[in-house]
């Protein structure tokens with residue numbers, strides 16, 4: 017058990033680096049500029065991906081301006097704080113660098129390996145992994161003690177939680193910085209053990225997996241959704257899968273199956289979300305934009321079996 021970290025140990029964050037410019041990364045890049053008002057760099061494999069991420073952020077700032085949530089000067093200031101680049105050398109003076117790249121341990125190790133050569137020795141590293149071992153992600157670092165898990169939820173602007181994950185070596189300074197940053201972002205942080213799925217995804221994986229299983233057993237998707245209504249959840253399981261992305265949801269499911277086969281039905285040769293993901297992936301490159309379309313496909317697929 018760990019007590020509340022000592023805030024005095026937190027490092028002042030004056031520039032944030034974000035590795036990855038996908039939807040999740042772009043969402044929290046926006047949150048960093050909006051709440052901390054510090055320069056934020058985002059990077060990705062190529063300029064097209066970077067440009068897409070920056071365009072999303074600019075677009076969201078424009079929407080906030082149109083809603084009257086930001087005045088024109090502030091909106092322009094926030095836009096000017098965001099830099100999209102493929103030049104990783106610009107990360108040299110970032111004091112907090114968070115990654116949101118593909119959910120694969122090797123990929124995350126590789127990007128951190130590259131960035132560690134560039135950043136200062138006392139810069140804090142954070143991973144937005146949704147279910148992988150933070151300890152393993154950091155195991156190839158020269159200084160794994162500076163790595164902390166920092167897991168956002170979708171939609172980042174609205175969901176009030178961040179899971180902060182401590183490994184066996186994470187320093188109090190890294191942990192404390194993570195808590196102070198989370199507070200600065202206006203989020204509630206919980207400290208979780210470095211166990212697969214942390215807290216939230218181990219529960220969600222169950223809900224999503226069982227919902228998919230119900231569909232395989234013959235209940236229409238729409239009825240599964242309706243059945244969840246009285247539980248008071250803001251979204252049914254399939255709508256939630258669509259929100260986080262089928263690929264992400266399937267990946268979390270696979271991670272849980274791999275670690276807890278007895279709890280996640282691996283023995284019955286049933287990898288629900290991975291199977292459902294493939295149904296969708298054929299047409300959509302892994303990302304579904306319309307819940308109804310996805311639901312229709314699933315119902316047809318099940319009917320055809």
Ligand code: 3HC
Nearest residue numbers: 146168169170171173174175217220250251256260264268
């Ligand atoms: N981006 C930014 N803002 C959004 C948004 C989005 N995608 N979706 C909704 N919002 C904002 C709206 O602008 C609105 O803000 P306002 O009140 O300031 O104008 C506010 O959220 C409420 O939106 P709505 O009234 O349109 O919609 P709802 O009341 O139906 O709420 C919801 C939408 C907040 C998404 C709600 O349905 C919800 O909480 N759903 C559950 C989400 C959830 O469980 N997320 C966790 C997913 S798991 C995960 O991410 C982990 C990963 O590792 C898998």
